[in-house]
Every structure is written in structure tokens, then in C-alpha cells.
Amino acid sequence: MLALKFWYEFWHQKYSTxxxxxxxxxxxxxxxxxxxxxxxxxxxxxxxxxETNLIRLRSNVDANYMTITQRLRSLFKYFVYLLDEYWNIRYQDITIKELTNRRKKIDLFLLNKKRIFSKFSKYSLTVKSEINHNFKSLTNEMVVMLYKIIRPDQTANINIDNPFSTRSHQLRNFLMVHLMMNYGLRVGELMLLTKRSIKKSLNSDSYSLIIANTDDEHDSRQRKPSIKNEQSYRVIKLDSMDYKFLMLYIEKIRNFNNSDILFTSLKPPYSPLSYSSINAIFKAIEQAFRASHPVYFDDTNIDSIQKLTPHVCRHTWAYITLAFAIKKYRNESASPLNQSNDEIMKKALEDLRVLGGWSANSIMPSYYAKRFIVDSANLMNLQRISQELWKI
Incomplete structure (x- = not known):
């Protein structure tokens, strides 16, 4: 119980929740x-x-490392309980196979951590860092190359890299990836979209995407998607070209049955796409992407990815959006009433939280802020090195 008490104290100190x-x-x-x-x-x-970013280069002579080890063992039992209780298809938007594979990796990760802290003593040499490099998002170059693969075929220019054979499937699957990559939709939110989710303003050329639950009577999915939290109900402004693509899809392709669900199978009985169907689509895209650009999946590169999933698209959107917002607010602050870096970051994080549908207490936006700070600091350091007069 003391181990859990200290864990909750640590979490509250760090995240204020x-x-x-x-x-x-x-x-x-x-x-x-x-x-x-x-x-x-x-x-x-x-x-x-x-203490943020504390790095301990030698052991603390006042700390009892045997006690720390015992508390960590107790805490890990709590972590295993959380995994057993919540790491299943009832709570996670991935297949059983993916759940099983990732659970194996998590169990191995915990086992390796146990081996490390089991050797703790007052003579231990411990180095801890707050930086996590596994951000699971695409670089700008990867995004460009991905779009070259998934773009729908044109009459005079056939895209041989696209893994889907018909233009109807290509346009539908392109729109799904595009909505996740450019608007930060969760996979469950994508599955909730209906033909009526896309709205046009009466008085201007303004277009919106409505993220909400649906009670479509034709939704036959056994595992029905739902809105994650109250903040996930939102209205997202659509680019005019994206609106036209969606209308083209609805009018020319998605016009064959009474269901209102936007993304469905394109063959009878035209069932709404399930989690497993969307994962299969992403798997086909990943295979084509991996075949064309194997270097993007090479784990010897720090910015490589393990696989392409809907969640990777949302991670990519979040980082790109945050970076753009920070740059925008910095440019705006170049005035007599300059904003501090903290104020700029707070505004950018609030924009990201609202657009992404995170709750006020969610810590997820802070992960993207951490990555931006790390990347910016490294860029600044390299620029300093290149300008030093005494460099070799």
C-alpha cells in the first residue's frame, strides 16, 4: 500500500491529477x-x-535501495493487474493478435526493468532520463511518401504502388487515412462518421465535420464505436478540397443502401467497417509502404516506425499541429507585447487539446510538447556548434 501511495503522490506532483x-x-x-x-x-x-529532468550520476547515500526495490516489486504487481484487467478487446481498439503481441513486449519490458532494479544497492550506478524517444509518428518525408502510395488512381496516371485495385476502394481508404492524418480523428471517431456528419455553412464557403455518437439503426457491428469523453464531441473545420472529395465519395460511391454510416464495405451487404476491417486496410497500406521504403521501418534509425496504424496517424497529426501552432504564436508575439515561451506553449497545447478531443486532465498533449522541446533544443545545439569559431 505504501508503494501505491508513493506512486499516486508522484503522479499528482507531476501532472496535478x-x-x-x-x-x-x-x-x-x-x-x-x-x-x-x-x-x-x-x-x-x-x-x-x-525534479524535472533530474539525472542521477551516482547513488544517493541516504537512500535505502533495498526498500526501493521492494516498493518497485509491489508497484509492478499493480501494473500487471492493470494489464490483466484493461489490456483486452473490451477496452482496446486493436485485434486479439496485436493485443497478444504487444502484451508479450510489455511483459518483457517489465522483466528487464525488474532485473535492473533487483541489482540496486547503495553502490549502484543509476542514470535515469525523462526523455522517451519512441514517439511513433511519421516524419514529414514519410508523410509525403505515404501520400504518393495511397493517392487514388487518375485516368492517365495509374498509381502502381497503391495496394487497392479499384478506384472506389482507393478513394475510400485514402479519405480514411487523410482524415486521421490531417484532422486527428481516433479510429472510433472515424467509424462513427455518417453522411450527415459533413456540413456546409449557409452563408459562406465554410465546411465542418461533426464528431458525435450515432444511433444508426443499420449499424450491425458487434463492437460498436462510441465517443471517448465529453470533450470528444466537437466540430472540426474542413478544408474546401477535402469537403469536395468527401462529397464525391458520398455521391458517386457511398450511395448504395439506407445506412447512414460513412465508411462501409463496398460489397453487399455493405456493412459498416469494423475495427478489424480498418486494421486490415492499414496492414495492406503498411506492406506497400514497407516494400517501397524499407528504411522507414529500419530500427537502426532513431526516427523509424515499427508499423503503420491509425494511432500512428493521430500521433503524426498531433506533433505536426503542435509544432505549427507554436510557430504561429511565436510569429504573432514579435510585437511590443511579447508572450513568454510558457504562454505560447500553453496556448498551443490548449489548441491541440481542443482539436484532438482530449479531456482537460489528459496528459497526452504534454507528450507532444516534450518531443517538440527536445527537437528544438537539439536543433539549437547543432546550430551553436556549427557557428563556434573554435570548432575543428
Missing amino acids: LFCESFLSSKYEPEIFLNEIDNFIVFLENNKKL
């Missing part, structure tokens, strides 16, 4: 606690005081 609230708002994502194990160890070493 309860761990349970963070875990719930992340839809039971295990990475939120796995990524904090090293930081929690430093927290215990530092007499339960939180």
Missing part, C-alpha cells in the same frame, strides 16, 4: 505508466521529491 484519471482519459493506455518507471525510481531516490 490522479493517476486513475490519467489512465481513464488515455483509454487505459499502458504506456502512460511504463514511460514513468525510471522517473518514479528517481523520485524515490530523491526522497519523494519531483
Whole structure:
């Protein structure tokens, strides 16, 4: 119980909210606690005081490492309970096979951590870092190359890389990836879209995408999608060209039955796409992407990806959107009433939170802020090195 008490104290000090609230708002994502194990160890070493980016180069002579080890073992039992309870198809938007494979990787990760802290003593040499490099998003170059693969065929220019044979399937699948990549939709939100989710303004050329639950009577899916939280109900402005593409899809392709669901099978009985169907589509795209650009999946590169999933698209959107917002606010602050970097970051994070449909207590936007800060700091350091007069 003391181990759990200290864990909750650590979480509240760092995020100003309860761990349970963070875990719930992340839809039971295990990475939120796995990524904090090293930081929690430093927290215990530092007499339960939180210091951002603290790096301990030698052991703390005042810390009892045997006690720390015992508390970590107890905490890991709690983590295993959370995995057993929430890492299943009831709570996660992935297939059973993916659940099983990832659980194996998580169990191996926890086992390796246990081996490390089991060797703790007052003579231990421990180095902890808050930076997590596994951000699971595409670089700008990857995005450009992905779009070249998934773009629908044109009459005079056949795209041989596209893994889907018919133009109807190509346009539907392109729109699904595009909506996730450019508007940050969760896969469940994509599945909730109906033909009536796309709206045009009466008085101007303004277009919107309505994210809400649907009670379509033709939705036969056994595992029905639903809105994640109250903040996920939102209205997203659509680019005019995206509106035209969606209208083309609805009028020319999605016009064959009474169902209102936007993305369905294109063959009888035209069932709404399920989680497994969308995962299969992404798997086909990933295979084509991997065949054309194997270097993007080479784990010897720090910015490589393991696979292409709907969640990778949302990660990519979040980072690109945050970076754009920060740049925009920095340009606007070039005036007599300059905003501080903290104010700029807060505004950009709030924009990201609202657009992405995260709750006010969600810690997810802060992950993207961390990556932006790391990338900016590294760029600044390289620029400094290139300008130093004394460099070799």
C-alpha cells in the first residue's frame, strides 16, 4: 500500500491529477505508466521529491535501495493487474493478435526493468532520463511518401504502388487515412462518421465535420464505436478540397443502401467497417509502404516506425499541429507585447487539446510538447556548434 501511495503522490506532483484519471482519459493506455518507471525510481531516490529532468550520476547515500526495490516489486504487481484487467478487446481498439503481441513486449519490458532494479544497492550506478524517444509518428518525408502510395488512381496516371485495385476502394481508404492524418480523428471517431456528419455553412464557403455518437439503426457491428469523453464531441473545420472529395465519395460511391454510416464495405451487404476491417486496410497500406521504403521501418534509425496504424496517424497529426501552432504564436508575439515561451506553449497545447478531443486532465498533449522541446533544443545545439569559431 505504501508503494501505491508513493506512486499516486508522484503522479499528482507531476501532472496535478490522479493517476486513475490519467489512465481513464488515455483509454487505459499502458504506456502512460511504463514511460514513468525510471522517473518514479528517481523520485524515490530523491526522497519523494519531483525534479524535472533530474539525472542521477551516482547513488544517493541516504537512500535505502533495498526498500526501493521492494516498493518497485509491489508497484509492478499493480501494473500487471492493470494489464490483466484493461489490456483486452473490451477496452482496446486493436485485434486479439496485436493485443497478444504487444502484451508479450510489455511483459518483457517489465522483466528487464525488474532485473535492473533487483541489482540496486547503495553502490549502484543509476542514470535515469525523462526523455522517451519512441514517439511513433511519421516524419514529414514519410508523410509525403505515404501520400504518393495511397493517392487514388487518375485516368492517365495509374498509381502502381497503391495496394487497392479499384478506384472506389482507393478513394475510400485514402479519405480514411487523410482524415486521421490531417484532422486527428481516433479510429472510433472515424467509424462513427455518417453522411450527415459533413456540413456546409449557409452563408459562406465554410465546411465542418461533426464528431458525435450515432444511433444508426443499420449499424450491425458487434463492437460498436462510441465517443471517448465529453470533450470528444466537437466540430472540426474542413478544408474546401477535402469537403469536395468527401462529397464525391458520398455521391458517386457511398450511395448504395439506407445506412447512414460513412465508411462501409463496398460489397453487399455493405456493412459498416469494423475495427478489424480498418486494421486490415492499414496492414495492406503498411506492406506497400514497407516494400517501397524499407528504411522507414529500419530500427537502426532513431526516427523509424515499427508499423503503420491509425494511432500512428493521430500521433503524426498531433506533433505536426503542435509544432505549427507554436510557430504561429511565436510569429504573432514579435510585437511590443511579447508572450513568454510558457504562454505560447500553453496556448498551443490548449489548441491541440481542443482539436484532438482530449479531456482537460489528459496528459497526452504534454507528450507532444516534450518531443517538440527536445527537437528544438537539439536543433539549437547543432546550430551553436556549427557557428563556434573554435570548432575543428
